[in-house]
Amino acid sequence: MGDASAVARESQDKDKRYDRQIRIWGKDGQRKLETANVCLLGAGPTGSEAMKNLVLGGVSSYTIVDGTKVTERDLGNNFLMDKSSLGQSKAECCSRLLQDFNESVSGRFVAETPEQLMDAKPDFFDGFDLVLATQLTSAYQHKLCDICRKSGARVVFGRSYGLFGLVRISASEHTVVESKPDNVLLHLRVKDPWPELAEYASNFDLESLDDMTYKHVPYVVLLIKLAEAWKLGHGGNLPQGRAEQRDFKAFVRSQQRRRRGEPEGVADEGENFREAVENAHYLWSPPGVPSEISRYFADPACEEITSASSHFWVCMAAVKDFVAERSGGALPLPGSIPDMTATTDLYLDLKRLYDSKAEEDCDWVFDRAIQILSRTPGADPSALGRDYVKGFCKNCAHVKVLRFPTVRQEQEGFLGGASQSSYLQSLLLSEDTAENAFVYLMLHAADRFRQTHGHFPGKFDDGVQEDVGGVKSIVSSALSEAGLPTIPVAEEYVQELCRCGAGEIHTVAAVVGGIVAEEAIKLLTEQFVPLSGTLVYNAIRSTTLRIGKF
Template sequence: MASPSPKSPEQSEKTKQYDRQLRLWGDHGQSALEHGHICLINATALGTEILKSIVLPGVGAITIVDDKAVSDEDIGSNFFLECSSKDLNRGTEALRLLLELNPAVRGHAVQEPTDQILRENPDFFKAFSVVIATALGEKTIQDLAQHLWDVNVPLILCRSVGFLGSFRIQMKEHAVIETHPDNEQTDLRLDAPFQSLADYLDSFDINSVDLKDHGHIPWIVIIYKAVQKWQTSNQNRWPMSRKEKNEVKSIISEFIRRDENDVPINEENFEEAIRAVNTALMPTYLPVKSQELLYCSAATNLTKDSTPFWIMCSALRGFVEGEGKGKLPVKGVLPDMTASTDHYIKLQNLYRTQAAMDAEIVYRKVQQIVAQLHCDNISEADVKLFCRHAHDLHLISGSSIASEYQLTSSVASYIARHLEEPDVMMVHYVLLRAAEMFASEHCRAPGDWEPEGDSAKLKACVTKLLSDVSCSPFPKDDHVHEMCRYGGAEVHSVSAFLGGCVAHEAIKIVTKQYKPVNNTFIYDAASTNTATFTF
């Protein structure tokens, strides 16, 4: 067999440049990012900090929509603007320096107001993977949010005022296949081994294994044999309780060989088996979240407009009800363990082969559905990835920002309920909304001209907002005075922190890996507290 050709210098350099992130989301995640196109509305300090953390990992393209000229305030807070940029277009100037961070990223600048684009060229926003908006007026926010909701383009609305920051993610529906859970459950199937695994496990007789091979038996085999011995006196039940699992551990301890002085021989594989009992003996079952997805209406009532996610869910349901006998496809992943190379490779191949066979069955079902619906084909690689992660699927069904701003009854009751909690971060949400209301009425940020004089006006906005949600006014005006002291200014350190957070969320959305924040994130830099809300 010919040896593979060496990678080109360009590929090697690219791999070296993106090494850390490739460990997080893999080649396919990087490919998705490089095909992504991010739109930023307004190149404020927060906006450019967001793009910085999206350009560096190698997003495909960015577009900045900004009709503002660079001001002294911009130069004072925005690291991606220079003194020579004053009075020039802010988006064009910021784009020039941002693209210097990564020559592989393409960039465009549009020098038109957002509301004008919405009126004259609403299809403009359809081309983007994610739209990120900062420093928009209240009406433009609602118009933009409603339009992007209608065309199904994700929107991240961001604010940075003084020591306060927030972002709100609007998505109709976002399915995450690769959630990367912190504690991924192993899928060993010891309680219901597939035929090839059962034959392999039954081929061992621990008591007759040569002493030199005793320390190389995979711990999966050791646990399986211990459970079999335990079941002989427990009516073939599966050990579930802590007491029963401890009894299995005791049996494993009895398997350990002893020397002529009756001292246990130190065999690492048996110690591993004892430590792995609690997780390895977890019964194989259909997770509740997976069951909800497989049997929800979107998966059971498919149409030609159904997304690949729901088509694969429907095919997976067919597998679970048929060939899977109530269980999901085998993951095909084997944890590390002390064992001989031959034993480990053979065991690993058993799981991988079964996982491939299960995925092939699901793929055939997907092809049948695609043929019936006359929709776009779904690749076998996508189906394999779906089956591999079927145990941890995650779906976010979002809500629109427009309905949130209209303070529907459910939103109003949600805000009121959270305002009742002590030291609640919802206060900052109310203040940021009130500041937007103030700006729409007075065409400037509260405190921009006269902090003391604007306090009463901002308090009136806060009172009106609280009245709309049937809440009494704040007992103290401290928060109102503090917002006026900010004068609408951006503190760069706050924008930098929040910018990194927003960039992470945008990358999650583009790569469709990891769970993004569901809805709203609030950051109070003064107390370093954060909170999330779901309106």
Template sequence: MTSTPSPLGRPLTASGSLPGSPLGAEKTRRYDRQLRLWGDHGQTALEAAKLCLIHAGATGKSLGQPRGAAVAQYLLELNNEVRGDSVDETPEHILAHRPDFFKSFTLVVATDMSEKSLKQLSSLLWQANIPLMVVRAYGFISYIRLQVKEHTIVESHPDNEFPDLRLDQPFPALIQFMESQDMKAMDKHEHMHTPYVVILYKYLQKWKAEHGNQMPINYKEKKQFKETILEGVLKSPDGLPEDEENFTEAVNAVNTTLIPSKVPDEVQAILDDDQCMNLNLKSSDFWFIVRGIRDFLESTGHLPLKGTIPDMFSDSQRYIQLQLVYRKKADEDAEEVLKYVQIHLETAGRPAESISEAKVKSFCRNAFNLRLIRCGASIAEEFDGHSPNNQELGQILEQDPDSPAIYYVIFRGVDRFYSEHNVLPGVLDDQVEPDIGKLKNCVAKVLADCHLASVNISDDNIHEVCRYGGSELHAMASIIGGCAAQEVIKLITRQYVPISNLFLYNCMTSQTITLKV
């Protein structure tokens, strides 16, 4: 067993920032690529984390040394800022004699645990609200099962994030700036360097005046709107359109900037959550700020402005002016949200200054991308058949008998097999065929416990798992280990969206599946 306090060492400064001292500059250089992904605050969270890895499989083992000690040594060699130790005790012994040991960690990663021990650990960490990640590589199948009671995410980093320009709901300062831009009176240089946001606004007002104050919505209308924009391109002396890059940008941005500024469904669900509506002294900062955003939404009819604009072809002066218009409005919105937050903090009995202005501003910048993950049930509850997600799993298996999800059920049967026979199925060459029937019975018991007795799993799949004989292939362990490392980073930094709550990879068919169990 290994316990690794931090993947990257200790926090750099009391404020949690990287710049400043020579030491900070050195770490900024070392972790430059990581900082581009999750910033200095994410880096600080990683450095302050304390991780526990239970068991170490699919690794070279030093002769005469405990495997945990050997693995800990090799892990520490990867980064001299890491501090870690190995514990030469079984998880079962620790759970029985000093279970609070596991409560000292930020996150626990478990491999190769028996069903009984995993249930004990699951219940312990569930009550302590500490995330548990189970990682397994078995033959050509591997999976990650995440247990987390509640995981809130502010910086979800969506793949397709649209700019928040509010052209459908322009605010007074934006309208004032736009109206100050008289494109008909501009010379050629000014015309060709007008920010595309101004162009879109001007032609949108013209469109709305001709279409009952409605924006272009469908494909046909947006195509017509794009054609209208292109009509505004300057003409050369011979009557040909000039090459105005800003107008090209405006046309290309129609589909991403004329999206109505409505509240995304996932965010609305968070705003309507009981945790948001019923704040108390134990509520996290996340829920106090979410409540402030909800109050702001009810007062204004829209979420706080993000405050950033994309790069665009423009002269520097007007780009900076436009940037300041959006930034100032975003700051004003954040100040209003902060006032609501402070009111709720005082009502709950917390100091009004216990949540910083900087934290509220970060929330407001990401208000459209807030995410919330709840597993619904612990692993122990799932194993006992009390998971609310069993019905969803059953529907998947009934609709697609070849779904990769069948292997998760079979592996649950493997765990039951080990509990009953104290050996994994198919480990002995002469026991592969006899073990098929035994494993099938164990899988049937698992399905019955989950109230999924009607689900039928092919004997061929059960036979396949028996053939693995409990083998853990290095290649498979490497793949799923890399995936697990990504999920660990997401959980610790509270950035990007982790799995919810099972990820399974079938190497034979190159299939993956993510679902709740």
């Protein structure tokens, strides 16, 4: 029994350790995390914070890249370093101490600066699933972005700069099946019931039901039946326009039975009738194919399936066919129904109907996906499992495709070229967003300052005021080039920027590192929707702003 029971014990142990997070992203998400190889650039406070969160979460391995040595200054603001670390390689210390957090993660380090690595050995980045890049200046962000687009690694950039922070993601494409939206649209098909559902509804003889059962007819059935009744008196049409829709709701209400002995007009409140009125809109505006999904249908990645296409796009193509050829405009049923007033039996009947229809829809999509793969040269149909297709069908109204612009594209979009300046202008002119849009510009100016002066503004205590002037002139020339106004707090913010001299403050590092790790987890687990655009964090105001056009 030895091996088998050891494996079982280890798996139980992991279940226990990761229990609280498996409840967020499931066994599947955890498995993806446990196979991820992550590289961290920069072992400062922000980098250590970010990596700590991923080591605790249980990634497969980490590799820490940092060319500096631990100094007295690091002891004060990096939770990993203690006195014994002084003078040692920061990457080595960080790697060794992180290892202690989780024995099932394997750690490595490279005592070189990320900049050296990028310049000398760009193929170093091959083989990583994700790179956490902290404290890089714009120029090296561009470089890393280009390298990782080629190698296929996703990048999360994080930067703490005094009381300000920036986070952004770079990846050419990221698709999400389980986007886990806060609001889920119901796909009930009351407007266009499939034959079995229509038949089930028509078998109800409402008149003959006793009072108790009458109050527990599921609203789905009520809507289908009452819509039929309505059509009889309206030339076969469902309610059209506000007035008719109001009338229809009144018609639904009028079908409630009166309580015995109560005067006319006092209805026996049936919860099911209230729900029917509440959900009547599904009769005139059923959730068809959301516009976002229609856009994906028209995407070249969906139209031209090749052997390189991901299963995501193969399923998308199959669902597209399903909508066009099979269902007449409806997406595959997700196979779950909301709680509703009903007797247990009626509810279970209904659940079975929806479940079996969902299975049927999934079968169709699966078959079609296999057909698509079979006629695609070089593709392997057997690699596609029905479980994946089932998951896709279940979530297909909410799947997401994200394509992130490169760092260069984004910055050129905002900072150069008059075509984009209206967006930045709108941010700078709105009271809500002006300060953080300015922070974004200012941090970019700090990098420009470094390019020309060889150091960050405020690096030397006696030159702070001089540097303030330098940063201000970079910012104002950028603004005036684009014809943009400055903002009232500009002076304060530039002073603050220079005062900190590009230092990392621990509170800010905790927040930025936390956000970086959170986005990394979303990318690795392929769940939830990661951040698009650049997130600006402003600790002075406790605010964030997402900059970018979507």
